[in-house]
Amino acid sequence: MDIKKETIASLHDKLVNKDVTAEELANDAINKINANEKKLNTFITVNDKAPEAAKKIDEDGIKGPLSGIPIAFKDNIVTNGIKTTAASKILYNFMPVYSATVLEKLEAAGAVDIGKTNLDEFAMGSSTETSYFDTTVNPWDLSRVPGGSSGGSAAAVAAGEVVAALGTDTGVQSDNLLPLMVFLVSNQLMVVFHVGVLSPLLQVWIKSVYFQNALKTQQLFFQQWLVMMIMIQQVLKNQFPIIVQT
Numbered sequence: 001m002d003i004k005k006e007t008i009a010s011l012h013d014k015l016v017n018k019d020v021t022a023e024e025l026a027n028d029a030i031n032k033i034n035a036n037e038k039k040l041n042t043f044i045t046v047n048d049k050a051p052e053a054a055k056k057i058d059e060d061g062i063k064g065p066l067s068g069i070p071i072a073f074k075d076n077i078v079t080n081g082i083k084t085t086a087a088s089k090i091l092y093n094f095m096p097v098y099s100a101t102v103l104e105k106l107e108a109a110g111a112v113d114i115g116k117t118n119l120d121e122f123a124m125g126s127s128t129e130t131s132y133f134d135t136t137v138n139p140w141d142l143s144r145v146p147g148g149s150s151g152g153s154a155a156a157v158a159a160g161e162v163v164a165a166l167g168t169d170t171g172v173q174s175d176n177l178l179p180l181m182v183f184l185v186s187n188q189l190m191v192v193f194h195v196g197v198l199s200p201l202l203q204v205w206i207k208s209v210y211f212q213n214a215l216k217t218q219q220l221f222f223q224q225w226l227v228m229m230i231m232i233q234q235v236l237k238n239q240f241p242i243i244v245q246t
Contacts, residue, residue, distance in 0.1 A: 004160035015062045022054035022068030029070040032161045042156040044075045045083045046115040054112045067110030072165035075116035087121045087131035117152030125149045
């Protein structure tokens with residue numbers, strides 16, 4: 001299945017109509033991840049128990065819109081029983097004993113945790129080049145980076161490994177640099193919503209960034225980006241006054 005041509009909604013319809021099973025989706029995602037890892041390095045940890053969890057969902061029946069959908073999680077979102085490293089050497093083998101609220105809510109909705117994606121170490125970066133587990137590359141151009149610090153999540157969706165993945169916004173990179181990388185390079189829609197996430201070192205409120213295929217909205221975001229570029233160009237040409245308060 002070409003996941004790049006699918007959305008959460010289209011996969012949900014296929015699951016409801018029994019055109020595909022949640023277990024098949026989980027196995028397909030893992031197979032794609034394993035096939036791509038040597039060249040893309042999008043994941044730090046793959047959840048080998050995902051097909052088992054998906055099979056149980058098949059047995060219980062598809063219910064909500066996220067039921068049976070494989071979703072990847074940035075590796076600074078704690079996951080009970082699955083390593084959470086924050087892409088750092090000091091936490092290379094850290095095993096949480098609880099899960100972040102966002103994971104609990106998505107699993108309660110039937111989403112399948114497919115694994116943990118690469119990032120800049122402790123999410124401090126904007127290119128996913130500072131990870132202890134090596135650099136993630138842009139699946140559309142292997143000579144480039146996917147942005148960051150949630151580059152593993154963006155690249156996993158752009159490569160068609162998963163239909164959706166979560167990232168985080170530690171500072172402002174997801175509101176500024178990363179949207180441009182996601183919209184213009186990875187062709188993804190980024191929606192930001194607030195969740196409580198407990199990092200390995202301290203309790204913080206951060207934004208969780210949700211990457212999902214958004215081909216239908218690509219034109220809208222491109223138009224917005226184009227308008228912004230034109231305005232910047234006009235400012236640089238002194239077409240608009242710049243007011244500086246001292």
